[in-house]
Amino acid sequence: MELNSKIYVAGHRGLVGSAIWKLLTEKGYVNLIGRTSAELDLRNQAAVEAFFSAEKPEYVFLAAAKVGGIMANSTYRAEFIYDNLMIQNNVIHQAYLHHVKKLLFLGSTCIYPKEAPQPMKEEYLLTGLLEPTNEPYAIAKIAGIKMCEAYNQQYGTGFISVMPTNLYGPNDNFELDRSHVLPALLRKVHLGKLLEQNNIAELALDLNISQEAAILETLKKHGISKLGDTTTVEIWGTGTPMREFMWSEDMADACIYLMQKPENNKVTPSQALFSVTPAKAGAVIPAKAGTSSLTTATSGGSSFVNLGTGTEISIKDLAYLIKGVVGYQGDFVFNASKPDGTLRKVADVTRLHELGWQHKVVLEEGVHRLYKWYLSTGYLSTNLHK
Numbered sequence: 001m002e003l004n005s006k007i008y009v010a011g012h013r014g015l016v017g018s019a020i021w022k023l024l025t026e027k028g029y030v031n032l033i034g035r036t037s038a039e040l041d042l043r044n045q046a047a048v049e050a051f052f053s054a055e056k057p058e059y060v061f062l063a064a065a066k067v068g069g070i071m072a073n074s075t076y077r078a079e080f081i082y083d084n085l086m087i088q089n090n091v092i093h094q095a096y097l098h099h100v101k102k103l104l105f106l107g108s109t110c111i112y113p114k115e116a117p118q119p120m121k122e123e124y125l126l127t128g129l130l131e132p133t134n135e136p137y138a139i140a141k142i143a144g145i146k147m148c149e150a151y152n153q154q155y156g157t158g159f160i161s162v163m164p165t166n167l168y169g170p171n172d173n174f175e176l177d178r179s180h181v182l183p184a185l186l187r188k189v190h191l192g193k194l195l196e197q198n199n200i201a202e203l204a205l206d207l208n209i210s211q212e213a214a215i216l217e218t219l220k221k222h223g224i225s226k227l228g229d230t231t232t233v234e235i236w237g238t239g240t241p242m243r244e245f246m247w248s249e250d251m252a253d254a255c256i257y258l259m260q261k262p263e264n265n266k267v268t269p270s271q272a273l274f275s276v277t278p279a280k281a282g283a284v285i286p287a288k289a290g291t292s293s294l295t296t297a298t299s300g301g302s303s304f305v306n307l308g309t310g311t312e313i314s315i316k317d318l319a320y321l322i323k324g325v326v327g328y329q330g331d332f333v334f335n336a337s338k339p340d341g342t343l344r345k346v347a348d349v350t351r352l353h354e355l356g357w358q359h360k361v362v363l364e365e366g367v368h369r370l371y372k373w374y375l376s377t378g379y380l381s382t383n384l385h386k
Helices: 015-026 045-055 070-075 077-097 132-155 181-196 200-207 212-221 248-260 315-326 350-354 363-376
Strands: 007-010 059-062 102-106 159-164 166-168 224-227 230-236 245-247 274-276 284-286 304-307 331-335
Touching (some): 007 015, 070 132, 077 102, 102 132, 132 159, 166 363, 181 224, 212 224, 230 315, 315 331
Parallel strands (some): 059 102, 159 304, 166 245
C-alpha cells in the first residue's frame, strides 16, 4: 500500500475498524474511505455495488461485523448468521468485481472446534463441532475464510484472512446485554464501585437513568447489588474458563503489517506456504520458498493466520485484575447456572511470529488503558444507551 492508496475500512467506527483507521492515519495514509451503517448498509447488495462502483477502493479492510458475547450470541442467533454472511458476501464479491488489489477479512478464533487441542493451530479448522453458544457467528466467519480462499483459487485475487483472539480497546462495546466479557466485566465492576460509594449521580450519568429506584433496579437486573455494607457483582459461569485477550491497537498493527507484506499479493491458485498432511493431524509442511503465506491454500490446508498474544488468563483472575484496576472493594458472585462457553481458548501464534510480528501491550497495561478511556469517553458513547 502506498500512502496515497485509496483504502476502504469497512466498519471504521467499531472496535476493530476504528483501531485500523487510527493507525493508518498515524502512519500517514491520506486517502481513507469510511461509511457508517446509516450511510451504507453492507447487508444491501445493491448499495454495496453502488458504493464500490463510485469509490473504487484499491485496498479493503473488512472489519464490519455483528459481534457480541455469550448472551448476545445466544439471544440473536439468526441475526448473527444472517447479518455477517450478508456483509462479508457483498463486500468480498464487490472487491473481486472491482479489482481490489488486496482485501483483509477479519474473523475470530471462535471458528475453532469446541474441543480443539490447545493452543489452537490454524489447521484445526473444521476438525470438530463448534461451541453451540456462538455457532451461528462462527459458521459465518468460516464461510468468509472459505470465500476468500475460493476467490483466490479461482480468480487469483489477493484476499487474506486473519482470526483475532478476544479483542478489547478504545471504542469497545460496553452494552451490558451484548458486549464481550472484558468490557462487560469492566463496566459492571465500575458500576459496582459507584454503588458501593453510593454515587447515584455518576450511576445516573453512566446508565442514562435519572430515577434512583430505576437505577437500582437496572443494576439488580445485571447482577449488581448492595446489601448493608456489602456490594456484589455477579459474573456468569464458574470463572474457570481460560481466555486470551489482545489490545485492539496491537491487532491493527498486525493487520497493516500483513497487508504491506509483498508476498501476500495476488497469487496463482496452486500457491500456499502451509499445507497439512492428512495422515498426521496437526503436521504442517512448509511449501516452496517465495510463495504466498495467507492468500490461498492447498486442499486440506489453511489460508489464514491467528492474531493473538499466545497468553491466557482465567475469567476469575481477569475479574480480580479488573477489580484492582478499577478500585472496587466489593465481592464477586460466580453464577454457575450460566454458561461458561468453551473452557479453554488460546491461539497458537507461531505462524504470526514466523511472519515477523509480535504483540506489544500486555493485559494489565491494556486494562489500565481501557479503563482510562472508558472514564473519559466510553460511558458517554451512544452504544451504551441503544
